[in-house]
Amino acid sequence: MTGNRIRPGDPGDTDGVADTLAAAFSDYAWTRHTISADDHVRRVRDLQRLFVERIGLPHGRVWVANGPADVVxxxxxxxxxxxxAGAAFADLAGLMPALAGDRAFAATSAEKALTPHRPTEPVWFLATVGVHPAHQGKGLGRAIVEPGLAAADAAGVPAFLETSEAGNVAFYRKLGFEVTAEVELPDGGPTTWALRRAPRR
Incomplete structure (x- = not known):
């Protein structure tokens, strides 16, 4: 990996995180299915920014990697x-139809399809992770995920995530995740995999 510094995120990182995640997810199968093609990247950025600002930083955990100038x-x-964070999640859900635009129906049906496969036990849920396309292939994907895995291990609870890219499944398996469900999303949506990693001592 290059010499990027991995550190906990703070409110000053919000815009940089949103920019990087918007770039990383601009052509992701899930976001293409659930967020309108109209002004797509801006919509994805707004969604990621809201999640970081209202959920991740105040109620969860965020890690960032810094390049020479910004979050990568x-x-x-x-x-x-x-x-x-129940109220914050409810607020975000209320904003989702506007962010999804004409794909709001697809976003709703996708969430309903995945809900039965999500854990009911306490977990660390990797809600969103991305590497800016200009910095991919340098080991940053693994490096940015590992602090959360270590924290989940320290807490003695599993880690969980979902991905809609088949190529990501092998990557996460190398980190100790196992597939717990493979879901064909309705309305022509992409296959989405649920993965769980048991805590390590």
């Missing part, structure tokens, strides 16, 4: 303690 990778987790 970020990982945002919710934790068992994030259950206190």
């Amino acid at each position: 990778a970020a990982a945002v987790w919710t934790t068992p303690e994030s259950t206190g």
Whole structure:
């Protein structure tokens, strides 16, 4: 990996995280299915910014990787303690139809399809993670995820995530995750995999 510094995120990172995640997710199968093509990157950025600002930083955990000028990778987790963010999650859900635009129906049906496969036990949930396309292939994906895995291990709880890219499954398996569900999303949506990693001592 190059000499990027991995550190906990803070409110001053919000815009940089949003920019990086918007670039990373601009052509991601899930976001293409659930967020309107009209002004797509701006919509994805707004969604990522809201999640970081209202959920990740105040109620979860965020790690960032700094390049020479700005954030080049970020990982945002919710934790068992994030259950206190109920009002923030409700507010975000209320904003989702406007962000999704004409794909709001697809976003709703995708969430309904995945909900039965999500854990009911306490977990560290890797809600969003991305590396700016200009900095991919340098080991940053693993590096930005590992602090959250270590924290989940220290807490003695599993880690969980979902991905809609088949190529990501092998990457996460190398980090100790196992597939717990493979879901064909309705309305022509992409296959989405649920993955769980048992805590390590």
